[in-house]
Amino acid sequence: MPSRAAPEQISEYDVKAAFLMNFAKFVEWPSTAFASSGSPIAICILGKDPFGRAMDDVVEGETVNGRKVTVQRMTDPPAPKTCQMVFAAGAGKETAKALSGLGRGVLTVGEGENFVRDGGIIGFVIENRRVRFDINQPAAVAAGLTLSSKLLSVARAVEK
Amino acid sequence: MRTFRDIPIKQKLVIMNMAATTAALLLAGLGIVLTDSLLFRRYLQRDLSSLAKIIADNSTAALTFNDPRAAAETLGALRARTHVLSACIYRPNGSILARYAPRGSACPAVDRRDEIRFSREGVVVSQGILLTGQRVGTLMLFYDLGEIAERIKLYGSTVFGVLTASSLLALLLSSRLRTVIENPISQLVRASTLVSETGDYGTRAEKLSGDEMGVLVDRFNAMLAGIQSRDDDLKRERERFRFMAESMPQKIFTATPTGDVDYLNRQWVEFAGPGLERIEDWGWAQFVHPEDLEENLRLWRHSIETGEPFHFEHRFRRADGKYRWHLSRAHAMRDAGGKISMWIGSSTDIHEQKEKEEALRRANDDLQQFAYAASHDLQEPIRNVAVYSEIVSRRYHDLLDAEGQQFLGFLKEGGRRLATLVNDLLAYTRAGMAEIVEAPVDSSVVFEHTLASLAEAIRESQATVTCGPLPRVYVGEAHLQQVFQNLIGNALKYRNEKAPCIHVSAVGRGADWCFAVEDNGIGIDPKYKEKIFGVFKRLHHDRNYSGTGIGLAICQRVVERYGGRIWVESQPAKGSTFFFTVPRHAQPGDPAQVESSVG
Amino acid sequence: MAEDNLPDALLVREAIRLENLPLEVHMAADGQAALAFIARAEADQDAPCPQVLLLDLNLPKVDGFEVLRQLRASHRFQSIPVLIVSSSDSPGDRSQAEEFGAGYFRKPPSYEEFLKLGVVLKEMLQDKGIL
Known part of the structure; x- marks a missing residue:
């Protein structure tokens, strides 16, 4: 149960961890994005890990569309079909560019308003001390991902 | 006060029509409303359930990403549904994420079971919000039931409208009823009133239709025709009777x-x-x-x-x-x-006839009186002739020659026979004079008297004369004795070589007593059964049987005088039984009864 | 004896004679004469007083029953024996005679039968204690 969904008073990254987990529920990956039909949905944390244990706690026991959800930490951009979602903390231009080069089947999530402008698909923003996110729809389409309209409806801004 | 029974048929029909129509419409209306309410509830249930599901589904992201604005937007879609009082999205922890309440209604309390609850205030729908099988919140919907009341009101006014229209129609139709029902009935009423007032069975009711009313009119007319024809027959019969009665003498x-x-x-x-x-x-x-x-x-x-x-x-x-x-x-x-x-x-x-009868009766009475008086007065001279010719024959026998003696013998015999004849004639005329019998006579006493007077003849013939129980009868004693004496006397007289055995008995038969005098004598040939009762009829011209032959005629005369009859049943050589009847009761006021006594 | 018919009167006398009855016969030829005889005897103790009356019914002037009625009404003869000697066979006459306490002898049309009157009279007188 999403009783672990982040309350307001908890830390920013607890919320972001929950959001990451929930994005998996509103996104459809093409089958080519997975190594096999039994492959899990892997949430990869590229570079610095700001979550601590939070991310692992969130995905504990979760399955989406029959696939388990796992967390991987890495320092280099992943090989194709190993990560379905890549989060890179710290909104750097080069980071965004590097992530967009990951190709089809990978949902890229970054931080800062510029992330989506720089080719990222979902970018966390803080508005009125609340965690929200922007979406770059063309980038998602280019990545072969289908974003639920519900997801779009709760986004702060959607690039078309 | 006029009750329903007394109002005219037309009004009854209108009332009944309208009552039936109203009842049918009301029942139909009620049925429709009930069915509709039921169907509408079901529809509402389904409708609200799917509505709640859609809203719930659309709220998943807002809940997941804790976005009250998006949630409020989703709820805002309910604006088109005017009967939604409030809709609220609860977070799993029970706090409200978004609320929609166009008229400021409160949110229904959260209910973790998915259900649709109808209450007086409205319908409460609770719908869990699920995301990938996990409950991420609850949608509570409060829906007002004003719609049902609106529908009932609509139906009610429709039914009322139809009712009013059908009543108007029934009233309009009732004028048609006059020709269908009332007119034929009026025809019957008019015709029957006319018949009962004038007695004219020629009246006919007019047939206005071919339905049951028409059949009724036909039957009524046929009935009138039947009565008319019987009435005519009756009149004809009456006239015939009158004609017959008038033409009779x-x-x-x-x-x-x-x-x-x-x-x-x-x-x-x-x-x-x-x-x-x-x-x-x-x-x-x-x-x-x-x-x-x-x-x-x-x-x-x-x-x-x-x-x-x-x-x-x-x-x-x-x-x-x-x-x-x-x-x-x-x-x-x-x-x-x-x-x-x-x-x-x-x-x-019958005046002439009566006068003739009267004259005849008087003549007969006179004759009877004459015969009686004559025979009575004749007795003395005849007896003198008989007795004195005998005395002469005894005392002066020797003074007469043979021829004189023979002549005297003729005289003696003639006198004797003359005396017997006159005696019997007297008895016969007396038999015709009935006495008034006031008290009944004991016939057994009369029987004893008869035996006494026949004592010598009985002794001579060594006869046995018996009797059974004998009744009291309304016959003059002397007359009854005459009958007994003649019948028993005959039985003694017409005997054979055996000693006579005579029995007298009587039995009641209807209004009569029937007497029987039975003997074992020589009997009577059946061919003489009637003849023997004639005057001077003697069957035996034998010296053994003396008499003038008037005895049975006397018996018959006496018996018939009292309204009875006499007859005989007999087997020759074995015996005879004489029967005679007399009435059990006095015959009142017979004017022919005459008291007679001659010295 | 009250008797208007002489042949009968003679026969009665003969019947009395033949029975040897010690009777002296006085004759009355009609009812009136009979009543006169009785009246004389009633008035005069010395006049002949009959011991028995032989009475014909069919008498001239006054009939036999009237004579009998007056006789029964008289003082001296109210209970003398009376024998009615009549031609009548009428039951009415017989019963009337009985009412007056009189004997009855019907005159038969035969000599021998007639003579039986003597026997009847004798029996009657013996009954009454006169003989």
């Missing part, structure tokens, strides 16, 4: 069961003079001879009470004041149930 009358004379034919007018109303009812009584009146009234009343035929001879006063003898008869006519419906009678003028 007799005086004809009819009377009611209570004896009031209600019809008299023309012959009465011709006899009694004009003004039949003087004779009608009981007026005829003043035309009856005063001497006959009391008996006449008694007999007429008796007939009326008992229904027995009336039969009486009486004198009626003619217009000229002279009384004439009439024989009146009346018979009761009875209906099928045996009840007397009327009396019909006739009076025949």
Whole structure:
């Protein structure tokens, strides 16, 4: 149960961890994005890990569309079909560019308003001390991902 | 106050029509409303359930990403549904993420079960919000039921409208009912009223339709035709009776069961003079001879009470004041149930006949008196001849020659026979004179007297004469003795070589006593059964059997005088039984009974 | 004896004679004469007083029953024996005679039968204690 969904008073990254987990529920990956039909949905944390244990706690026991959800930490951009979602903390231009080069089947999530402008698909923003996110729809389409309209409806801004 | 039963049929039909229509419409309306309410509830249930599911589904992201604005937007879609009072999205921890309440209604309390609850205030829908099988929140929807009331109101006004329209239609139709129902009935009512008021069975009701009313009119007319034809028959019969009654020479009358004379034919007018109303009812009584009146009234009343035929001879006063003898008869006519419906009678003028009869009776009486007196007065000289010729024959026998003696013998024999004849003739004439018998006579006593007077003959013939129980009878003692004496005397006389055995008995038979005198004598040949009762009929011209042969004629005369009869049954050489009957009861007021006594 | 018919009177006398009855016969030829005889005897003790009356019914002037009635009404003869000697066979006459306490003898049309009157009279007188 999403009783672990982040309350307001908890830390920013607890919320972001929950959001990451929930994005998996509103996104459809093409089958080519997975190594096999039994492959899990892997949430990869590229570079610095700001979550601590939070991310692992969130995905504990979760399955989406029959696939388990796992967390991987890495320092280099992943090989194709190993990560379905890549989060890179710290909104750097080069980071965004590097992530967009990951190709089809990978949902890229970054931080800062510029992330989506720089080719990222979902970018966390803080508005009125609340965690929200922007979406770059063309980038998602280019990545072969289908974003639920519900997801779009709760986004702060959607690039078309 | 006029009850439903008394109002005209037309109104009844209108009322009944309208009542039926109203009831049908009300029932139909009620049915429709009930069905509709039910269906509408179900529809509402499904509708709200799917609505809640859609909203819930659309709220998943807002809940997941804790976005009250998006949630409020989703709820805002409910604006199109005016009956939504409030809709709220709860987070799993029970706090409200978003609320929609266009009229400021409160959110229904969160309910973790998915359900649709109908209450007085409205429908509460609770719908869990699921995301990938996990409950991420709850949607509570509060829906107002004003819609149902609106629908009922709509149906109600529709039914009322139809009702009003159908009532108007029924009223309009009722004028048509006049031609369909009321007019044929009015025809029947008019025709039957006319018949009962005028008695004219020629009246007919007009047939206005070919339905049951038409059949009713036809039957009614057929019934009238039947009555008319019977009425005509009755009139014809009455005329026929009247014609017959008027053309009869007799005086004809009819009377009611209570004896009031209600019809008299023309012959009465011709006899009694004009003004039949003087004779009608009981007026005829003043035309009856005063001497006959009391008996006449008694007999007429008796007939009326008992229904027995009336039969009486009486004198009626003619217009000229002279009384004439009439024989009146009346018979009761009875209906099928045996009840007397009327009396019909006739009076025949028998005056001439009566006068002739009277003259004849007087002549007969005179003759009888003469015969009696003559035979009585003859006895003395004849006895003198008989006795003295005998004395002469005894005392002066020797003074006469043979021829003289023979002649004297003739004289003696002639005298003796003459005496017997006169004696019997006397008995015969006496037998015709009935005595008034006031008290019954014990016939066994008369039997004993008879034996006493026949004692010598019985002794001579060594006869046995017995009797059974004998009744008391209304016959003059002397007459009864005459009968006994003749019958027993005959039995003693006509005997064979055996000693006579004679038995007298009597049995009741109807209104009569039947006496039997049985003997074991020579019997009577059947061919003489009737003849023997004739005057001077003797079957035996034998010296053994003496007598004038008048005995049985006397018996017959006596018995018939009292209204009985006498006959014989016999087997020759074995014996005879003489039977005679006399009435058990006194015969009242027989005018022919005459007291007679001659010294 | 009250008797208007002489042949009968003679026969009665003969019947009395033949029975040897000690009777003296006085004759009355009609009812009146009979009544006169009785009246004389009633008035005069010395006049002949009959011991028995032989009475014909069919008498001239006054009939036999009237004579009998007056006789029974008289003082001296109210209970003398009376024998009615009549041609009548009428039951009425017989019963009337009985009412007056009189004997009855019907005159038969035969000599021998007639003579039986003597026997009847004798029996009657013996019954009454006169003989």
